[in-house]
Amino acid sequence: MPQQFTPCWPGECRAAISLTFDDGMPSQLARAVPMLNEADLQASFYLVMRGADYLEKLAPWREVAKAGHEIGSHTVGHICSHAFRDNPAAKGLENMTLDDIEKDLVEAKSRLRQLVPDQKEMSFCYPCYMEHVGRGPTRQSYVPVVARHHIAGRGKGEFPFANHPATVDLHYAWSWPAERMPGSQMVGLVEACVAGNRWGILTFHGIQEGHLSVAESDLRELVNYLKVNHGRVWTAPVAKVARRILDWRAANGI
Ligand SMILES: [Zn+2]
Numbered sequence: 001m002p003q004q005f006t007p008c009w010p011g012e013c014r015a016a017i018s019l020t021f022d023d024g025m026p027s028q029l030a031r032a033v034p035m036l037n038e039a040d041l042q043a044s045f046y047l048v049m050r051g052a053d054y055l056e057k058l059a060p061w062r063e064v065a066k067a068g069h070e071i072g073s074h075t076v077g078h079i080c081s082h083a084f085r086d087n088p089a090a091k092g093l094e095n096m097t098l099d100d101i102e103k104d105l106v107e108a109k110s111r112l113r114q115l116v117p118d119q120k121e122m123s124f125c126y127p128c129y130m131e132h133v134g135r136g137p138t139r140q141s142y143v144p145v146v147a148r149h150h151i152a153g154r155g156k157g158e159f160p161f162a163n164h165p166a167t168v169d170l171h172y173a174w175s176w177p178a179e180r181m182p183g184s185q186m187v188g189l190v191e192a193c194v195a196g197n198r199w200g201i202l203t204f205h206g207i208q209e210g211h212l213s214v215a216e217s218d219l220r221e222l223v224n225y226l227k228v229n230h231g232r233v234w235t236a237p238v239a240k241v242a243r244r245i246l247d248w249r250a251a252n253g254i
Contacts, residue, residue: 008165008197008248013234015193016241017226018201019043020154020175022074022125027209029060031216037067039227044154044237046074046125049111058115065116070237072123073108073150080128094135101133101142105149121151123238124171129156131172147171152242154201160189162198165245166254173238175201179212183221190225190233199241 009016019036021028024047036043047058065071079101082092105124112122124146131143131153146153150171157163157174168174176189186202193200205212207219226235236244248254 005166005252005254006248008245009234010244011234012231014197014232015190016199016234016236016244017190017193018175018199018236018238018241019204019222020072020125020201020238021045021204023048023078023205024058024061024074025206025209027207028204029064031207032204032219033064033067033069035216035220035223036069039223041223041226041230041235042068042070042237042240043235044070044072044123044125044239046072046154047112047115048074048078048127049076049108049115050078054111055115062116065119070122070239071112071116071119072125072154072238073105073112074125075127076104076108076111078127079104080130093130093133096133098133098140098142098145102145102148105145109149121239121243123152123154123242124150125154126156126172131155143169143171151239151246154203154238156203160192162189162193162196162200164196164198165248168199168245170242170245173199173201173242175203177212178202178204178214181214181218183218183225186218186222187225190222190229194233199245201238 061071082090082094131141132139133142134140153171154175155172163173189200204214208216
């Protein structure tokens with residue numbers, strides 16, 4: 001069946017790769033952004049739009065957007081499961097409603113619009129990869145809420161499976177957490193995408209910093225590989241790949 005489709009990726013590219021960075025950590029500004037700019041590769045950076053002083057705090061990211069990177073939403077409150085806590089009254093997805101989530105998403109998007117007004121489309125990143133509210137019999141997915149407000153949502157998938165443009169749920173696209181991952185393994189995942197004409201997404205947090213860190217040398221190995229292979233691997237932000245998939249689906253009647 002896939003043979004009857006036109007190729008999805010630009011030029012001679014046989015795979016799409018999105019590098020995604022969560023939580024707006026300082027090492028991303030200090031290490032990842034200069035490395036990517038030097039290689040002329042663009043990524044997605046997901047910011048938490050927390051606090052009254054968010055515009056001031058997040059001002060450095062305006063320059064990042066100007067260099068062609070996507071600044072995406074990672075909510076205002078970064079609410080995850082309260083199973084991380086030991087207090088049943090602690091705020092968490094289990095004691096929130098879809099309306100609560102929607103309020104947060106709408107506010108985060110409006111703050112992002114103020115931060116990067118020239119950016120047309122922006123994707124969403126699920127805090128802690130979690131897409132539910134409630135628990136047990138009342139648990140519900142908030143993917144439809146994300147679908148109302150964003151072109152795409154980035155979740156988490158399983159190794160070694162990547163997204164196919166014909167079948168990916170753009171509002172819960174799979175990604176691979178890349179913390180502590182050697183550069184050679186990242187390159188292997190890219191090549192698996194090439195073999196299957198797929199869209200692979202890697203998720204980073206700290207670069208040699210804080211939680212869920214990856215070594216700068218491993219990220220550099222991947223970035224150098226993507227730079228050298230730019231004629232066969234299309235590296236682009238999530239919103240840009242999602243837009244291309246939507247256009248490709250329309251042209252192919254999917
Ligand atoms: Zn996060």
